[in-house]
Amino acid sequence: MKRAISILLSLTLTAALLAGCGSDKTTEDTADTTGDTTTEEAAPQLSGSVSTDGSTSMEEVIGVLGEQFQADTGVSVTYNPTGSGSGIEAVKNGSCDIGLSSRALKDEEKAAGLTETIVALDGIAVIVNAENTVTDLSLEQIAEIYTGAVTDWSDLDGTAGAIAVIGRESGSGTRDGFESITGTEDKCVLAQELSSTGAVIEAVRTTPGAIGYASLSAVEGQEGITVLTVGGVAPSEATVLDGSYAIQRPFVFATRADEPLSEAAQAFYDFATSTAANDLIAAAGAVPVAQ
Template sequence: MKKTLAMLLSLTLCVGLFAGCSSSGSEESAAPSGSPSTETSAEPAGNEETSTLSGTVNLNGSTSVENVILTLGEAFMEANPDVTVNYDPTGSGTGINAALEGTCDLGLASRDLDEEETAQGLTSTVFALDGIAIIVNSENSVSDLTIEQIAGLATGEITNWSEVGGIDAPVVLIGREAGSGTRDGFESITGTEDACVYTQELTSTGAVIQAVAGNPNAFGYASLSAVEGQDGVKAISVNGVAPSEETVLDGSYQVQRNFNFVYMADAELSDAAQAFMEYAVSADAADLVAGAGAVPVA
């Protein structure tokens, strides 16, 4: 089981950017909330027009984006000789605060900003889509639930698995801590904000998966990219639709959310941070995002 922890990526190679990347950092090149820009991106060396980036890109926030961010960070540093990408997996709420306070270059959030946060000057750029898998223990016979049934299980309206076609056993909900983007996404989509009855509230996606795997009566939620290939749990269908890249992209799988970069709208990002964000939403990075278990936006 992968543990989420602070990770430092450090590789150095060469870079070539699309024309215009070297002077990025203006409001004109930063995409508005929910609308990623793909006009410029970091490319492997080989273009005639090249510009050398240097410095450090500090990323702070969501643990759900770990696979995607580590994959993108490694590829970006392989293409850039003097850039280090640091990723601190602290949770979406902490990442948003870090962006607000200016203690990181880009915050990472697996939920959208709320009105209060945007009123403080924050904006966001979507760099991937993610399905939130509803997971049960692999011994659980339940394989499909409606949104209404999931809400009932989460709020305690449904207390026994036999009420939704399972065995006669109590329902145990395991989820994330307050401020988690995954929790926010799950509760907002199921309409259970401030109403869920948690047996455990854990501080990482991996911990939720592990806890559900260890309790045959448990269910919870986790990023789809983190669930694939994990022993002891299974992702169930929702309203008859199984979670997958295809069903998230076409919208038929209802329990999904955005992975966002968060930053101050009026702040000028460093050249390295701007180039990394543009690379992450570009077509050049699409295969890497998909390979990391999320759905690319380009």
């Protein structure tokens, strides 16, 4: 009798242990299944593309930012180099997501429903043909050249020869920034008026006696030209950031105040204006401002 009771208790304990093991396995499987479901229901991937339009001076900056953003998200960023004025108009009429301007927005543009966000700062370099012996000019001398008050390099302690004055087209952010800083708005007397940064650099490179201006990020490493110091200060990231280099302007994202960006465009905007983009902006020759 005692032996029968002992056997019965043993069987009962064994059944209980097996039930407990089965219960643990079920719980574990349920947890695994729940975990898999959570992973599959993660935030959806971005899709589509982001369109930008405007400043030719911002080509390098937009190029590196767009390339990294696409690598991170799979979303492409298109860039249409039409000039600041055209880019502002494009975002205003809705033909692009983000307008690119290498000048601050004007009061009337803000009143028309646009918002500006400064992405970086850029120095406007003054350049001359590599054969020119002049290496430094003051703001006043630059203004005299561009308004036609001085027309020969010999008047500036250079080798005698006519000055060929090269500038950008009306509506260019680079031109707007250059003229506002030098005080030459609506006063410039130009030998050539060109529609892109690259065209200005090439004209100065191939024209003896030429002087022009272009984004600092575009002139670094270029052969056939000399980048002048202005008032003894060379344009660089450090001198632009500390304000000692006088001829500088902002790189701006222009967006519509009354219409939200698409999910992809907002993600690109957030990335480009964050500290995560600082090293890329610096590598493109501009000065990052995000902190």
